[in-house]
Amino acid sequence: MFENVGSKVKALAMAVCVLGIIGSIIGAIIIWASGLRGAFLRGLLTLALGCFGSWLGTLVTYAIGQAAESAETNEGRIKTLQDKIDQLQQSLKNSGGNAAGNTPAAPPIAPRTGGRSDLHAAVSKNEKWWTCQKCGHTNKSSQLYCEECGTYK
Ligand SMILES: [Zn+2]
16 A cells, blocks of 8 residues: 555655646736736746745655655665575574684584484493383383384383
């Protein structure tokens, strides 16, 4: 609804200018037609002031339109800038964020994949056993599922 307000205000300014000039011309003609004393000068003055007034009004309105338009452009620029900042922050995160030195290094998090290498490591460190609740089979602690019946530890 409020898109391109700037250009709309500008168009309005132009319309007001044209109407103002037409109005002052009509006013001047009416004064000239009245045939009163000094009508010519008064008509001329009306024409001049009318044109000047509408031009001035248009200038102000046009300036407002221009400002609104540039504000809209700035909004777009700010959005682009924010996107760039986000990208920069993302790339900093990806590089570890330690380059600046003000971000404490996060402790390495062991991947909880439960892969074969993890199982072997558990076995070599401390070999413990667990008894299956379903079938009573004794399994290695490294095994998550019962060797015998497949029940979860
Ligand atoms: Zn079992």
